[in-house]
Amino acid sequence: MKKLINSVDGVVTDALTGIAAAHPSLRVDLENKVVFRASGPRPGKVALVSGGGSGHEPLHGGFVGYGMLDAACPGEVFTSPVPDQIIEATKGSDGGAGVLHIVKNYTGDVLNFEMAAELCADEGVDVVSVLVNDDVAVQDSLYTAGRRGTGATLFVEKIAGALAETDAPLSEVARVAREVNDRSRSFGVALTACTVPAAGKPTFDLPESEIELGIGIHGEPGRTRTGLSEAREIVRVAMDAINDDLPLSGDVLVMVNGMGGTPLLELYIVYAEVAAYLAEKGATPVRNLVGNYVTSLDMQGFSVTTCALTDEFRALWDAPVETPGLRWGR
Amino acid sequence: MKKLINSVDGVVTDALTGIAAAHPSLRVDLENKVVFRASGPRPGKVALVSGGGSGHEPLHGGFVGYGMLDAACPGEVFTSPVPDQIIEATKGSDGGAGVLHIVKNYTGDVLNFEMAAELCADEGVDVVSVLVNDDVAVQDSLYTAGRRGTGATLFVEKIAGALAETDAPLSEVARVAREVNDRSRSFGVALTACTVPAAGKPTFDLPESEIELGIGIHGEPGRTRTGLSEAREIVRVAMDAINDDLPLSGDVLVMVNGMGGTPLLELYIVYAEVAAYLAEKGATPVRNLVGNYVTSLDMQGFSVTTCALTDEFRALWDAPVETPGLRWGR
Amino acid sequence: MDTSFFVAWMEEIATAVQAQRDHLTQLDAAIGDADHGSNLDRGFGEVRRALADSPPETPGAVLRLAGATLIRKVGGASGPLYGTAFRQMGRSLGDVSDISLAELSTALDAALAGVQKLGAAVEGDKTMVDALAPAVRALAKAVQDGVKAEDALSAVAAAAQEGAKATIPLQARKGRASYLGSRSAGHEDPGAASTALVLSALRTAGFRTW
Amino acid sequence: MDTSFFVAWMEEIATAVQAQRDHLTQLDAAIGDADHGSNLDRGFGEVRRALADSPPETPGAVLRLAGATLIRKVGGASGPLYGTAFRQMGRSLGDVSDISLAELSTALDAALAGVQKLGAAVEGDKTMVDALAPAVRALAKAVQDGVKAEDALSAVAAAAQEGAKATIPLQARKGRASYLGSRSAGHEDPGAASTALVLSALRTAGFRTW
Numbered sequence A, B: 001m002k003k004l005i006n007s008v009d010g011v012v013t014d015a016l017t018g019i020a021a022a023h024p025s026l027r028v029d030l031e032n033k034v035v036f037r038a039s040g041p042r043p044g045k046v047a048l049v050s051g052g053g054s055g056h057e058p059l060h061g062g063f064v065g066y067g068m069l070d071a072a073c074p075g076e077v078f079t080s081p082v083p084d085q086i087i088e089a090t091k092g093s094d095g096g097a098g099v100l101h102i103v104k105n106y107t108g109d110v111l112n113f114e115m116a117a118e119l120c121a122d123e124g125v126d127v128v129s130v131l132v133n134d135d136v137a138v139q140d141s142l143y144t145a146g147r148r149g150t151g152a153t154l155f156v157e158k159i160a161g162a163l164a165e166t167d168a169p170l171s172e173v174a175r176v177a178r179e180v181n182d183r184s185r186s187f188g189v190a191l192t193a194c195t196v197p198a199a200g201k202p203t204f205d206l207p208e209s210e211i212e213l214g215i216g217i218h219g220e221p222g223r224t225r226t227g228l229s230e231a232r233e234i235v236r237v238a239m240d241a242i243n244d245d246l247p248l249s250g251d252v253l254v255m256v257n258g259m260g261g262t263p264l265l266e267l268y269i270v271y272a273e274v275a276a277y278l279a280e281k282g283a284t285p286v287r288n289l290v291g292n293y294v295t296s297l298d299m300q301g302f303s304v305t306t307c308a309l310t311d312e313f314r315a316l317w318d319a320p321v322e323t324p325g326l327r328w329g330r
Numbered sequence C, D: 001m002d003t004s005f006f007v008a009w010m011e012e013i014a015t016a017v018q019a020q021r022d023h024l025t026q027l028d029a030a031i032g033d034a035d036h037g038s039n040l041d042r043g044f045g046e047v048r049r050a051l052a053d054s055p056p057e058t059p060g061a062v063l064r065l066a067g068a069t070l071i072r073k074v075g076g077a078s079g080p081l082y083g084t085a086f087r088q089m090g091r092s093l094g095d096v097s098d099i100s101l102a103e104l105s106t107a108l109d110a111a112l113a114g115v116q117k118l119g120a121a122v123e124g125d126k127t128m129v130d131a132l133a134p135a136v137r138a139l140a141k142a143v144q145d146g147v148k149a150e151d152a153l154s155a156v157a158a159a160a161q162e163g164a165k166a167t168i169p170l171q172a173r174k175g176r177a178s179y180l181g182s183r184s185a186g187h188e189d190p191g192a193a194s195t196a197l198v199l200s201a202l203r204t205a206g207f208r209t210w
């Protein structure tokens, strides 16, 4: 294993130390492992709290700041945070208007956030949870843990975050967050496995000419393994999966997300194919992101996330945001 | 070789197609392979043109836009652009106030930009060239091609670009660009080699427990090979090389740059060590960047670039910038 | 079974999990995200520390502290699930200072109920429940049959181990492995494997303290 | 040597470079950035196309078109350097339609001068100059000694090949390989290797057209 780390056990703390040093706009509680806005809670504003395993950077700590999250709690690598962290994040960011928990749909995330939410409610904090489950590679049935939350998390955080800045009430912020999730779909592809520091070797073996289709963001294998083909064909598989689930049309927000080890050069090649696919379906990518946003350590691969825009979403997407990972308008 | 591409020959054109589709603020001349601002030249404003081999994304195309470049010409992967491209970029962005060529010090870049500059001058365009050569791993002597231009290129483009927006004359923009270069130093480290698409396999073999010190940005081997150690120690080697060349003190702009395949999690761990090193030397990193900015395809590794800030630099650094790769203030 | 027995149990778990850490992580790599070994190793290491820092006075208190610590330190799916299991056991034992086999049986049943209430998994879903449920039945039967403690705990360990192995052919319907669909078959569930370790440690703790 | 000889030369270069493309790239991977083979293959492919599109009428025009095309299509260090070499040769040949060995010798000297003026490399710097310079000398000597064309071109090819091989032990002082310091020793310079191909093609073109 080749990694720029000091020790396997110190990975998350050392990275948080770096985040604290790099971003004066953030306050990092190293003991509880929570990333806050340095400005503290603003009375009357609904706070957005998210979190999950580490290894997905810039998600979530990189999305703390004006127009997005109020706090993020990073767990160990690929391990959801513990309730204590979430409680600290929730209480430390509550400005009296309540707190929205943005939870990716994984058993671990759901259980830990639920426990935290109950304990916060006991202490009088108004908490509403929104589940993100956009990954069309997983069937949402009795026979699975349900669809995973992946790229749409960023869309939910940005759009609901913008609404929260207007001092909208918790119920409204939660409604928009749920709507964004409902209108979003993702599909991911891996060219290589990633290496969890504590595991010391790649999570799975993937021969030189094979790829994994329908991966999540924890470096786990996907639904099926297939041969490596042209970017155009791989994109078609991903986009077909999305389009079969929620037909693409009208104005779309689309993200071509790198899994951490894929050069931007290749992500743009993927974006060109995504744009061509959308044009073929009569959909228009009026807003987009291309880059590393919701990663899986050093995995090579990409995911595509689409969101069927409404006028409300578009205005909120365009609203100013100032975080380490996403910034415009200020 | 595992890459998200359609064909080896089409890599640059396909990526430019994606850049054009993703960024309405840019106009991409696919035939000549030039990325322009969509808004076109602004009369009276000095234009900044840069370019180099592809494979370093977001450099340079991702830095075209308000406050930075007016045009970028990407060559083939790791191959400097040809004079024709540079000429198109220069003539197409000249607003009558002259054009600054920002050239990284590599034989190929220097020769091609020189040829282009001569031909542009013949046609009456006022061109001044600034050479970037910040890489302390290479000795600037008769026995080398001189120091390579690496991370400082971004600093030069940002700071000189901000000055150009104020309609400063070409001589002034060139002076600031040169000063930024003079006050900047870089050092790079590779954990793995990268794979040039046309070569089809990694440029060099690097055993599991070894790293390359003093690499450039073309995926070439470095000055020396050594054992993989803790991030703290690797950072010390890099920072010592910089500090020995230009002692670190006062207010510093610092970039921890990923080579393309390194997770942000690790870059933050590196940043924590860089910040600790600077504190030890009594220098203060008042501005910073952490992320993938000047990459080498899928290489794992990082580079550090420092710039001894002046008041002028700091104000220009803070000025608004709106490009795909760097954005704040608007 | 007194307080020292339950402390010994926790120590035996910590030792076993540490020794099997990489094995558990590799099981999780095959059908999950390669963190189960480090999750539990971190968790039971913290349990050991917590018990040393403020030694509880009753068996129930030992288990409640262990459960709370796991919830506070592990994260992931296994943190809340294991944490709940131990907390429910601890609650079931109350503040009695010497636990009978029958009381242990009731407590283990409470652990299973807690895990199932939280995670909604049934036997056959390829989770820790597949190791825990047969162990609960084995202990209940041993109590009913009046066998002696050593043999009862051996039966518990054997049942859990068998249950864990029996997850191999199954297709997962809960947890991360369910995302793999039919590809999850052919691999042992990491949580079932760790549950077998945890319950085998009960037997080892018996050897040590009796 | 008439126009068709020089067109044949360009074709032989294109064929040789295409065949040796991966080899040249691997030489460049060792001490450079792994693009020399694809750079030259792209360049001479374009030269072939340009010559087919608008066939020049004189030897000098062939070389000037080749040089301009290389400058326009290759990039990197080798584009301007090779482009200049051919352009200078073409200029030296003027518009004469049948070229003597002596005129070729003068032209090759002009190529070397052009490369050295542009790149400032001297012999021993581990660049294409190390293959080109001995070839220039070999041709001058052949002209002086009055040997026949075939043998003269064979001598040119041999000298270039020897020059290229002789770069192996050298430490680079120009171009990208110089960044490697002493690590550049022990590898053949890719540009010297390609220059040997280019000049060997001169001999092959002779075989083909004579």
Ligand SMILES: Nc1ncnc2c1ncn2[C@@H]1O[C@H](COP(=O)(O)OP(=O)(O)O)[C@@H](O)[C@H]1O
Pocket: A078, A079, A080, A107, A108, A109, C028, C032, C033, C035, C036, C039, C040, C075, C076, C077, C078, C079, C081, C115, C118, C119, C120, C121, C126, C127, C128, C129, C174, C175, C176, C189, C190, C191, C192
């Ligand atoms: N709903 C559930 N009910 C019972 N056990 C579960 C459930 N979901 C997951 N598990 C158990 O948790 C184990 C995985 O734990 P771990 O790897 O630590 O967490 P994560 O899946 O969050 O990475 C699985 O092997 C399985 O036994």
Ligand SMILES: Nc1ncnc2c1ncn2[C@@H]1O[C@H](COP(=O)(O)OP(=O)(O)O)[C@@H](O)[C@H]1O
Pocket: B078, B079, B080, B107, B108, B109, D028, D032, D033, D035, D036, D039, D040, D075, D076, D077, D078, D079, D081, D115, D118, D119, D120, D121, D126, D127, D128, D129, D174, D175, D176, D189, D190, D191, D192
């Ligand atoms: N200053 C120079 N003078 C002569 N030849 C040079 C010089 N610099 C580089 N070269 C030649 O160019 C070759 C490299 O060409 P190429 O790989 O195509 O370009 P780049 O180095 O820009 O990637 C070297 O092997 C060397 O022979």
Ligand SMILES: [Mg+2]
Pocket: A053, A077, A078, A079, A080, A108, A218, C033, C035, C076, C077
């Ligand atoms: Mg996990």
Ligand SMILES: [Mg+2]
Pocket: B053, B077, B078, B079, B080, B108, B218, D033, D035, D076, D077
């Ligand atoms: Mg090159």
Ligand SMILES: [Mg+2]
Pocket: C028, C032, C033, C034, C035, C036, C076, C176
């Ligand atoms: Mg796991």
Ligand SMILES: [Mg+2]
Pocket: D028, D032, D033, D034, D035, D036, D076, D176
């Ligand atoms: Mg090269």
